[in-house]
Structure formats: structure tokens, C-alpha cells
Amino acid sequence: MDPIIKLCNVSKEFKVLNRHQGILGSVKDLFSRDYSIVNAVNNVNVEIMPGEVVGYLGPNGAGKSTTIKMMTGVLKPTSGEVLINGVDPFKSREKLAENIGVVFGQRTQLWWALPLIESFKVLKEMYFIDDDTYNTNLKLFNELVGVEKLYSKLVRQMSLGQRTLCDILAAFLHDPKVVFLDEPTIGLDVSMKAQIRELILTLNEKKNTTVILTTHDMGDVDALCKRIVIIDKGTQIYDDSIENLQGFFGKYRTLKLMISGEDYSDEEAMKKCAHDIEGIVKAEFPQAVSLTSAVDEHWIDLTINEEEAQLMKIMSFLNEKVKITDVKIQEISTENVIKGIYERRG
Amino acid sequence: MAVKKKSRLKRFFSLTKTGIIRALNFRGAFFIGLAGQIVFIIAIFFLWRAIYAASPTEVVNGMTFKDTLIYLVLANAIFNMTNVYIVYNICDDIQSGKIVLDLLKPVHYFLIRFGESCGMMMVQFIFSFIPSFIIIYFLSGQVINIGINLVFFFIGLVMASVINFCFNLCFACFCFYTESCWGIDTLKNCIVTLLSGAVIPIAFFPDWLKTIVSFLPFPAIFNAPLQMLLGDNTSFSTYGYYLLLQVFWMIIMLAVSLLLWNKSVKALTINGG
Amino acid sequence: MEITKNKRGIRFYLHIYKMLFIQCLKTRMSYRSDFIISMIGMVIMNLSGIAGFLLIFNNFNTICGYNKNELLFIFAFFLIAITPNQCFFDNNWNLAFEIMDGRFIIYNLRPINVFFYFMSNNFDLKGIWRFIIGVSLLVYSWINLDIGFSVIMLLKLIVLLIFSSLSIIALINAAAASGFFFIGGHQILMFTSSFFDYTMYPITIFNSFFKALFSFIIPIGFFGFYPCQAILRPENNSIMPWLTIPLGVIYFILSYKLWTFGARRYGGTGS
Numbered sequence: 058m059d060p061i062i063k064l065c066n067v068s069k070e071f072k073v074l075n076r077h078q079g080i081l082g083s084v085k086d087l088f089s090r091d092y093s094i095v096n097a098v099n100n101v102n103v104e105i106m107p108g109e110v111v112g113y114l115g116p117n118g119a120g121k122s123t124t125i126k127m128m129t130g131v132l133k134p135t136s137g138e139v140l141i142n143g144v145d146p147f148k149s150r151e152k153l154a155e156n157i158g159v160v161f162g163q164r165t166q167l168w169w170a171l172p173l174i175e176s177f178k179v180l181k182e183m184y185f186i187d188d189d190t191y192n193t194n195l196k197l198f199n200e201l202v203g204v205e206k207l208y209s210k211l212v213r214q215m216s217l218g219q220r221t222l223c224d225i226l227a228a229f230l231h232d233p234k235v236v237f238l239d240e241p242t243i244g245l246d247v248s249m250k251a252q253i254r255e256l257i258l259t260l261n262e263k264k265n266t267t268v269i270l271t272t273h274d275m276g277d278v279d280a281l282c283k284r285i286v287i288i289d290k291g292t293q294i295y296d297d298s299i300e301n302l303q304g305f306f307g308k309y310r311t312l313k314l315m316i317s318g319e320d321y322s323d324e325e326a327m328k329k330c331a332h333d334i335e336g337i338v339k340a341e342f343p344q345a346v347s348l349t350s351a352v353d354e355h356w357i358d359l360t361i362n363e364e365e366a367q368l369m370k371i372m373s374f375l376n377e378k379v380k381i382t383d384v385k386i387q388e389i390s391t392e393n394v395i396k397g398i399y400e401r402r403g
Numbered sequence: 404m405a406v407k408k409k410s411r412l413k414r415f416f417s418l419t420k421t422g423i424i425r426a427l428n429f430r431g432a433f434f435i436g437l438a439g440q441i442v443f444i445i446a447i448f449f450l451w452r453a454i455y456a457a458s459p460t461e462v463v464n465g466m467t468f469k470d471t472l473i474y475l476v477l478a479n480a481i482f483n484m485t486n487v488y489i490v491y492n493i494c495d496d497i498q499s500g501k502i503v504l505d506l507l508k509p510v511h512y513f514l515i516r517f518g519e520s521c522g523m524m525m526v527q528f529i530f531s532f533i534p535s536f537i538i539i540y541f542l543s544g545q546v547i548n549i550g551i552n553l554v555f556f557f558i559g560l561v562m563a564s565v566i567n568f569c570f571n572l573c574f575a576c577f578c579f580y581t582e583s584c585w586g587i588d589t590l591k592n593c594i595v596t597l598l599s600g601a602v603i604p605i606a607f608f609p610d611w612l613k614t615i616v617s618f619l620p621f622p623a624i625f626n627a628p629l630q631m632l633l634g635d636n637t638s639f640s641t642y643g644y645y646l647l648l649q650v651f652w653m654i655i656m657l658a659v660s661l662l663l664w665n666k667s668v669k670a671l672t673i674n675g676g
Numbered sequence: 677m678e679i680t681k682n683k684r685g686i687r688f689y690l691h692i693y694k695m696l697f698i699q700c701l702k703t704r705m706s707y708r709s710d711f712i713i714s715m716i717g718m719v720i721m722n723l724s725g726i727a728g729f730l731l732i733f734n735n736f737n738t739i740c741g742y743n744k745n746e747l748l749f750i751f752a753f754f755l756i757a758i759t760p761n762q763c764f765f766d767n768n769w770n771l772a773f774e775i776m777d778g779r780f781i782i783y784n785l786r787p788i789n790v791f792f793y794f795m796s797n798n799f800d801l802k803g804i805w806r807f808i809i810g811v812s813l814l815v816y817s818w819i820n821l822d823i824g825f826s827v828i829m830l831l832k833l834i835v836l837l838i839f840s841s842l843s844i845i846a847l848i849n850a851a852a853a854s855g856f857f858f859i860g861g862h863q864i865l866m867f868t869s870s871f872f873d874y875t876m877y878p879i880t881i882f883n884s885f886f887k888a889l890f891s892f893i894i895p896i897g898f899f900g901f902y903p904c905q906a907i908l909r910p911e912n913n914s915i916m917p918w919l920t921i922p923l924g925v926i927y928f929i930l931s932y933k934l935w936t937f938g939a940r941r942y943g944g945t946g947s
Contacts, residue, residue, distance in 0.1 A: 131781045132943040143761075150940075155786035166782045168696065168797070170703035179695050182688075183788060211703075417732065434854035435863040438869050451880035453740045463735055593717075594726040602728040606737050618932065651790045 059143075061235060061267050062105035062128065067137030069098040069123055069291075085357035097123045099291040100137070103267070109213060110261050112282035113271040113394060120291040121271040125239050128269070129159050134393060138158045142234050149372045158228030162240035165220050166227065167212045173223055174208035177230065184231035191230070197263070198226050218249035225253065226271045229260050230357055242274055254280040285373065287398060295398060302394055308363040309347075313356040321355040334379065341374055342366040356385070420601040422608055440483060440535045447475050448542070464606040469543045473605055473633065478601040480535040481560070485567040485624070489516065490591055493575040494584035506668065513664070517568055529631065531653050552632055555642050559628030564651040567624050569656035570595075576660075576667040599625040623652035684788065692788070693796050700799045705859075708713055711801070718802040722755065722809045729876065740878045746908050749817040751876040753833070755810030755899035755900050757840040758872070762803030764847055767771060767795050768852035772862035780942055790939045793933065801915050836903035839924030844897050845873075847926035861905025868894070875899045898923055 098120045105111055113121045126132040127139055130153055139146055146153050160166070168177040181191050198204045204226060207219060215223065220290040228236050238257070241304030242250045258281055260267050270281060278285060278299070285302065286321055287295035295302070314334075320326055334357060342348075345366040351358040354389045360367050370387065375381065432578055455461070455468040466474070493516065496502040540547050574591045578584060596602055599621045605613065616622060627645040634641065707709060729751065733744040742750075771794070774780040783793050818825070851868035855861020868932050871894055879887055879897040891897040906917035 124780065128945060129785060131784050145696050147940075150784060151787045151789075154785060157785075159782075159785045161782065164782060166785065168699070171696075171699045176701055178693060182692055183694065183786060385844070432813065435860060435867045439867050442870065442874075444865075449881040449883070449886065450739070450874075450877050453878075454736050457738050457740065458736055520843075581709040581713050582707060583710040583713040583717070586710070586715075586717035589717040589721050590713075593720050596729060597724050603731045607731060609731075609734055 058106060060104040061142055061271070062103070063138075063140040064101050064103045064128070064385070065135045065138040065140075067098060067101045067124075067127060067139055068096070069127060069132060071095045071119075072099055080310065094289050095322075098127070098134075098288075101288075103286060103293065103296060103361050105267060107267050108261070108265040110258075110268040110270065110281050110283060110286040112278045113269065113288060114273075114278065114285055115288035116399060117273075121288055121289045122239060123291075124288065125237050125269065125271060129237055130154070136232065143335045155231075156234045157377040158231070158233040158236040160221070160224045160236070160238045160241055162243045163217070163223075164377045165212060165224055167220075167223060169213050170211060172209045173204075173213055173215075176212065176227065180227060180230055180260075186231050190232060194230055194232070196231075200257055202226070202252060212399060218245045218253075221245065222253060222256070224247070229264070229266065232264060233266060235269065238268065238270045240271055240273065241273065242277055250274070257281055267325060275390070275395075279391060289399060299391070300392060307387045309360055310363060310368055310387050311387040311389065312359045312361060312368055313353065313385035313387060314359065314379075314381050315356055319380045324352070327352045327357070334375065335359070337378060338371055338375065342371060345371070360389075436483065436531045437534055440480065440531055441538070443479055444476050444535065444538060446544070448472060451475070459534075466604060466606055469546060470633075473539055473543050473547065474629060475601065476535060477629055477632070478599060478604075479530045481563065481625055481628065482596060482599060482601045484524055484527045484532045484560075484565050486592070487520050487527065488588075488611045489520055489571040490566060490575045490578070490588045491584055491651040492516075493572075494578035494587060497578050498582060498584065508558065513572070513661070516572075517565075520568060521564075528560075548635070551633065552637060555637075555646070556628050556632035559631050559645065559649060562646070562653055563624045563628050566620055566649065566652050566656050569653075569660040570620055570624070572660040573656075573663050576663045579667040579670060595621065600626065620652045622655055623649045681781050684731045689789075691791055691792065692791075696796050697754065697799055701801065704799075704801050714802045714807060718805040718807065722806060724877075725873075726751065726809075726813065740880045742878050742908075745820045746861045746904075747876055747878070748813055749821060749908065750878075750900040750904045752810050752813035752817060753837065753840070753904050754872075754875045755806045757837050757899060757903075758844050759803055759807040759810070760841045761848055762806055765795055765848060766800035766803070767798035769862075769865065770798065771852045772855040775861065775942065776859075776862050780939075783939070786944075790938055796941075823907065832906050833903075836906060836920050839921045840903050842924035842928040843895055843920070846924075846931035847894065849928075849931035853931070853938045854937040856935075856942050871896050872899075875901070877901075892923075895927065896921065897901055 071094070073095050115121050115132075123132065127134050128141055128146060130141075130150040133147040141153055142156050144153050150296060167173070168179065171179075177191075177195070180186070184196075195204075200221060204223070207223065210219070212220060212223065216383065225238070225241060227239075241257075242253055243358070245253070254277060257270075260266060268281070270277065272278060282299055284298050285295070286293060292321060316330060316334075331350040331352050336346060339345060339348060340360065345361060347360075347362040347365060351360070351362045359371070361371060372384065439441065451468055452473050455463070455471075461467055468619070493502070496505065505515055508515060571591065577587050597618050598619060605616060605622070605626060608616065614646055627649050629643050631642055707754045726748070729747065730744075732739075733747075733808060737743065739747065759827055770781075780794075781940040783790050786793060837944075847868060848865070852861065854864045858864065872879075875896045879901045881892060887897075891902070897916075903920045904917070905912065
């Protein structure tokens, strides 16, 4: 099977005017020719198969939106090759547009002053959607999110959540092969986010639509993506499945212990206790070099790299040395791994 | 007491500075304003030259071709200097709801807006009015006096901008009751450009129109400063007359605009989100 | 039913436009006070233009050999010719703002022509008043001009109106498209539209340099003066009015190419 999305050595540069401050600066800027070149995207390579749900992560200004814009035909890459569904998005914009759907976070593509159903009707004509597909999809949308009650509402009158929901539905209406979602859950409340994630997942499963999703929200990532790509300062620094992300630094888990006989309100004493325990463990398991300890309210946290020493062994060792009254084991969160990846880059 | 006054002034000037930077931030924008003025000068130069050429007399309604040209260019220049989108910006703020933030500030709304407008007017004055003045000065063969009349003219301009500001504010009040920014702004602009003498000098108006105009603030905004600038051997009593006229209208317009404004703010409705 | 994919011709675009047009009208009319005040503003704007003229003619009789009614005729022609631009291409005035806040990229994402998509988003209903006032003024001045009436004259006028309006659209397109390349795009558009104030002046008032400038570079001459020559000065048998036709087509095509070039080049804001 051929990849449906293929980026080969893609880069994008921008010219930016260097602005100065104050009144004199503003006057200077009027006549200035002082530009600098910004590398928004640097030599990116990626191949995505049909049906995948891929998350694009990265700090603000990393180049995520720029990459999406190049994939949807809005921007032309400075160098490299982009192939979506077999076509160059910039050269064959109209041809590609027939087979993709795009949702840009806060900017609706629906007609502002039209009732929702009228927007759908226009889209039906625009994409030459036949009656059967149109009606089936609308029925499906209604089953999933009850969109019928929004039909007569003007897009202008909708809340942000409703608008985003309708934008996503509109993006899937014509059964596209790929759907690009640029920060779709930004600014939404928790229940709306959940609803939208469900929607995207169901549509992806039912129609085998490839979904590319850029987001800051770890909840999105955990709920939707099997594969993530991390971009920072224009360079791709990670491209793999989410399981492997956990093991990116090694298999870290946190062992939370509640020790009896300790005064939990005395921060100093707790810290000393944690330090002592760390000392004991490291003495017994000298290979556990990356072991760290911390205090979390009345818990003492031991973060262990399981590639160095097994958590269960450490726990049973400690059970003989210290009075443990309660135990919790935590997987390291995706968020912390990614934070670590950013920090490692520095 | 002195400390309070200083900080108020400082606040005012910081607003002015904001207005200046705002005006300068669009790289081409203020070049464009000047370009528009130049096009206007070119167009009416040729138009009125042709008009006077076909006229049987050289002096019509007390004005020669040069008189008319100077008057029109400068009236237009004053209009462009004072037309800093006051109505449009206020309407915009009302529509977006931003007005609430400004109304809550410790400084009176008029001062906030006026401070900003002053900044923009200063930029317009330097980059649009002065060049136009220089152009028309040389184009008309340097017939404009350079003397104390310039000082009076400048004072007149400052007062004119206050009167103009209040006048604009009266119109801006209507924006509380309707959503049409464009409509109100256009209405105001059409009335002002026509009745100010910027399209055709007031001397050319039919008598009934002249009478109507004398009851409106426009002569105080446009005609007064111009007469002070262009008059030959103007006596101090004449200067005094025009300045008093301006003061008179300044008081009236301030009162009217404050009244209308307070009434409108009470009736404020804000768009929900 | 056979699905006719990839058949995006005139019928397709007309169909889509009709759908959007009807909805746009419905919305416009629902904003009561805005609707009325805009109408009033438009009417006043046009009437004040006429009033300015009348004030001049209160004191003078002719300008460069053209009397009051002839110039009113030219003005009326212009009012009618500008209506298509005012009504159908009004979205050009929003272009600079949509470019600046990055909203414009969405127009590149549908399988239809970007120019069409953008323009179809807005219809200016109040432009219809330009047409109404224009036609009334045309009738009034025609009657007062004593030049007689024939169907041929009317047909000539209609043809010239059509191609003249193409030039007007072209000028505004080009000015708006500058927003793709410069930040002051809106200012450039406003500056360009200020030239409309001078369309009723006879081009003959200018010296040769400006005559050429206002005939071919910023072709306000072809927005009213030259086309009306065919009716007002038929005895001259001048070619100028008929140049309106090819120039209208050329200018329109050029401005369209410039506009779509800018639209493709635009990459949005943010990263």
C-alpha cells in the first residue's frame, strides 16, 4: 500500500522585517530593508498510511501550522516534495481539495450568516456529493452528536464548541480521504472536548479517513493518536507510536509510598525522609543511577527507570526496611515525557 | 496638587504617543494619505482652471482662481487632518464591546479618545497638512502671507480640532442605537465635506444655504482658521472675532456632545458572545 | 443518477452563487436598522456628489465646453457602471482585514475558484441605490439634453456600460490585491477609490500628461467621460468610447490574474 501522505526533505523559509521600538523606531521601519530569514520548517520527512490518526505536537511557533499549510496546499515549500493522495497540494490545489477536509481551530469555514443546514446544502453542491452519501452522512452525524437540532441555527449564533463541532462534520461530509484538524479542541470545555474526540475517533474508524491532528492538548493525544510527530523549532524530533513514547527515555514509573510514623505536615522532615530512602535504595541497587525522589503531599515518590532496576524488587526491598502503609504505582504521563523531550532539546 | 496635574498630563501624552505610533505603524499608510491629497490638488487645479477659463469674469463671488484653489486645498487639508476615524473607531469599539473597558477607565472617555486623536492628528499635520501647505504655497505663486497670521491660524487649528472632535462624538452617539458604522460615518463625512467648503468654497453657496451653514459649527472649524490665515492685513479685532466664534462653538459642542454621550451610554446594550 | 464530477463550469458557479445570494439577502434584511441607515448613507453619499456639482453650476455655466446636463449625464453613467462592482465585488473591502488576521487561508481550501469563493461571500445590497439614482439621473439629464432618443443610442449605452464596469471592477481588484503584497492594502484601496470622485470631470481639463494618466493608467476617463462621448458628441466619431470595450476586457483579465496570483502566494499568519 502506498502512503497517502508523503513529505520528502520539506523546508520552508520566511522573510521577516526586523522591527524597532518607539516612535523613532517606527519611523526607521518605514524605510528599512532589514529582513531576516526564519526557518519555519527544516527538512521534514514523514510517511503516513491511509487510516492512520497522527498527532502533530510541538511548542508554539514550532512549525506545526506551517507544515499543515504545506500539506493542504496553502503554502508552497521552499524545498522538498509534498505528496498528498498522490498529488502536489500546491500545484493541484483544486484537485486535492475535493478529497480532503480541513478544520482550522478558531476560524470557521462555514458561511457565517447561513443556517447550518444551508451551509451543508452548499457543500453538497460544491463537492458533488450524491444524495445517498449526503443523507447517510447526515443521519450518521445525527446519531453521533445530535446535529439535527442545530440545523436552523446560524453559524454566527453558535457557541465556539458547537461551531467547531459543525466545522468537523462539514469536513467529513464529502467523505474525504484525509482530514486535517488544526487545534480543534482549543478553547473548549471538557465535555465538548470529549464529544469531539469521540466524533473524530468514530468517523476515523467507520470511514477509514486518515486524520492529521495538531494539538497542544495531551487529552487529545491520549484519546486519539496512535502515532505522534513532535516538531520543535521547525525540526522533527520524534515520529513514532505513542507506546514507544513512553519508553523514549527508558521505562520510567513512579512508586508512591506512604510511610507510617512520619509527620506529613513537616516538609523538612519529609524531604529528609525521602532523601534517606533514596540513599538506601541506591546503596542496595547501585545500577539505579536515574532514580530520583520527591515529596508529594503525604506521599514519597520514587521515580525509577525500570531498565535499570525493577520496581517490584525495589518495593519488596523497601518493605523490609521501612513501614509502608500505602502504595501507588504511576505510569509517567505522556505530558511529562514530551516536556522532557523539549527540555532535552534545550 | 502639582503632582496630580503632572501625572494627568503625562497620561495624556502617553495616549498621544500611542496614537502617533499607531499612525506610523502601517508602513505605506501615511504616504497614501499624502498621495490622496496630492491627487486632489491636481484634480481641482485643472478643474477650476477650466471653470474659470470658461467664465466671463475673473472674479466670481469675490474669489479669483487662485483664491479658490488655495481655499479648497487648505479646507480639504484641514478636513483630512481632523478626520482621524473618530466615529468609525468608536462605532467599532461599541460593536465589539471593547467600549466597556474604556468606559471603566479612571479617565473620562472623551479624554482618552481625544488624546489618541491628537496623536494621529499630529502625524497627519506633519505628514499631510504641511506638505499640502507647501505645495499650494508655491503653486499659487507664494501669495500666502507668512507672518503672525500663521500663529493665529495654528491656534485656530487647535480649537477647530476640539470642535470637530465634539461634533464627531455627537454622531458617534448614534452608533449606540444601530449597528451600521459605515452608514453613520458616511453620513457625517458627506455633510461635513459639502458644508465645510472643502468641495466648493462657501462663497459660492446660494444665499439660503449660506444662512443655514452659519448656524452650524462648520464655519468655526474650517472657515475661521482659513480666514485668519489668508486675510490681507487682518486687524486684531478680526482675529479676535474668529477666535471668539471658535470659543463659542467649542463651548456649545462640548455641552451638546457631553449631554448626548451621557444619555447614550445609559442606553448602552452590549453584544453577547 | 450519473455523478458529473469535475464539471465546474458556468452553470455550477451560477448555481452556487444563487444559493449564497439568497441567504445573504435574507440576513441583510434581518438587520433592520443597519439596513435602513446604510441605505440612507448611500443615498446621501450619491446625492451629495450631485449637490456638489450643482453648487458649482450655480455659479458657472460650462466646464471645458460641457454644460450641466451633459456632466450630470456622465455622472449618471458612472453611477450605473459602478453598481456591479459595488454589489458583487464588495468583499474586496474586507480583503485587507481577512489577510491580516489570517482568515484568508480558508478560501484556498475548497475545490472552487478562490476569487469566486471570496467574492460570493458578500453582496452589497445598498449598492442598488447607486443604480436607482443613476438611472433616474440619466433619464433626467437625457430629457433635458435635447439629443433625442433611439434604440440604437440605448444599445450603445448598455454595451459601453457593461465594459466600463469591467474597468471599474479591475481597478478595485488591483487595488485590493495590493493587500497581498503590502501591509497598507486597505489604505491603497481607499486611495484608489478616492479617484471615483473625479470621474465626472471632463478629461479635457487636464494637460496631456495627466490626460494620459487618467485615461490609461488609472482609467477614470473610461468610467464615464469617454463612453459618453458616443452619445454626447457623436459627431466627433471618436474612437475613444469604443476603446472602452477592449480596455475593459484587458484590465479585467490583468487584475484577475494579479488577484489570484496574490491569493496563491498568501500563506497566512502564525506558524
